[in-house]
Amino acid sequence: MKHVLAGCWITAALAVVAVTACSAERDAGDPPRPATRLTDPADSSELIGQDLLVALAQAKNFHHKAKVFMSDGNLPAATAAVRQILSLAFPHGAPEADDVRNDARALLAKLLISQGQLDEAARTVAEGLAQSQRDSFFVANLYTVQGEIHEARAAALAGNDAGAPGARDERHAAIEAYDRSIQINERLQKKLMEER
Amino acid sequence: MATQDDDTLTGSVPEPDAEPTPAELAHARRFAELIDKTLTGRPPPAISADDRALLEVATVIRATHGQLALAPDRQHAVVEDALRQAIGARPAGGSAATPLARARAARRWAPWLVAGASTLVAAAALLVLWLRPPGSPAGAPIGRAAVPVEWMSRPADALIGPIARDHAGDAGARIDAIFADRLDGFRARRLARRGRP
Numbered sequence: 001m002k003h004v005l006a007g008c009w010i011t012a013a014l015a016v017v018a019v020t021a022c023s024a025e026r027d028a029g030d031p032p033r034p035a036t037r038l039t040d041p042a043d044s045s046e047l048i049g050q051d052l053l054v055a056l057a058q059a060k061n062f063h064h065k066a067k068v069f070m071s072d073g074n075l076p077a078a079t080a081a082v083r084q085i086l087s088l089a090f091p092h093g094a095p096e097a098d099d100v101r102n103d104a105r106a107l108l109a110k111l112l113i114s115q116g117q118l119d120e121a122a123r124t125v126a127e128g129l130a131q132s133q134r135d136s137f138f139v140a141n142l143y144t145v146q147g148e149i150h151e152a153r154a155a156a157l158a159g160n161d162a163g164a165p166g167a168r169d170e171r172h173a174a175i176e177a178y179d180r181s182i183q184i185n186e187r188l189q190k191k192l193m194e195e196r
Numbered sequence: 197m198a199t200q201d202d203d204t205l206t207g208s209v210p211e212p213d214a215e216p217t218p219a220e221l222a223h224a225r226r227f228a229e230l231i232d233k234t235l236t237g238r239p240p241p242a243i244s245a246d247d248r249a250l251l252e253v254a255t256v257i258r259a260t261h262g263q264l265a266l267a268p269d270r271q272h273a274v275v276e277d278a279l280r281q282a283i284g285a286r287p288a289g290g291s292a293a294t295p296l297a298r299a300r301a302a303r304r305w306a307p308w309l310v311a312g313a314s315t316l317v318a319a320a321a322l323l324v325l326w327l328r329p330p331g332s333p334a335g336a337p338i339g340r341a342a343v344p345v346e347w348m349s350r351p352a353d354a355l356i357g358p359i360a361r362d363h364a365g366d367a368g369a370r371i372d373a374i375f376a377d378r379l380d381g382f383r384a385r386r387l388a389r390r391g392r393p
Contacts, residue, residue, distance in 0.1 A: 067368050096352060100374065103371065106364055136352075138356075145364055189358060
């Protein structure tokens, strides 16, 4: 009887291992979802849930708080409010998370630019671009803000000499960032038009 | 078929010292013959309900008096079968011990049959998952009803569209639009699910 029980346990363990391995293989094999792909309706985990709405509502509140601080001229407080959006917990794999965070980074970078913190603004944008899983209009917006940062740097470097080498490089970098933003926008618009 | 003796059990009870009536004597003789036939393996094809009840009582009384001993050859066969099973041999066919041996064997093999069937099912599931054509997406909707896209978590590109440079910092307005759209989808899904099992 001991052997029989051992056989049953081994069989059950094999079944569990098999199911776990299959689900792990499936998770690892999922390709990143393209920006304009229609949502697969079969995956119930992608349904809009309360957790997503809660995260979006919190982001909305922080944006509103930042707006009030901005209207009050308190840019550091507004910056802190926007930073809190970056640490919000969204449902795993929710595409809205990337979009909301990238939009928050764009606003955060513009706030930092207005406070003269160009390096911090550039770092904020670079982190957003590095963490983005897909191209989107929000990523294109980040490139737009990146161009503005380069423009601001060019202006700071130029001073009275508009032809200073550093300023010229920054202007070129700004043009490249704007071009990248335009390319992404065009590609996504074309895809959206094809899907409609 | 009703007879005049059908009220034997339900009729009036005679006095203990009363002389038996001819009808009672005839019934007693007929019942004695019925018991003899039943004990010798020749039961009548049909008997009345009262006779059947009396017959069962008579059988029980006879068994309690120890008059149901097996025939010597039958006793010998049962003992031989028990001894054979004790040393691991197969019992002789047709013996009373055969069902016990069969049940014991079934009890011995049943867990292995269950374990083997479970392993086969797990192996089949593995094969189906691993050998699935790459064209079919994981979790493809086979036979499932399509879910409206508005109910799903999805990129906000189609909702927001290209962001003009002048509005690069208007994230507050965009989050308002995203939240309102997803809230609509959530409510639509919740309302649509009502009334369903």
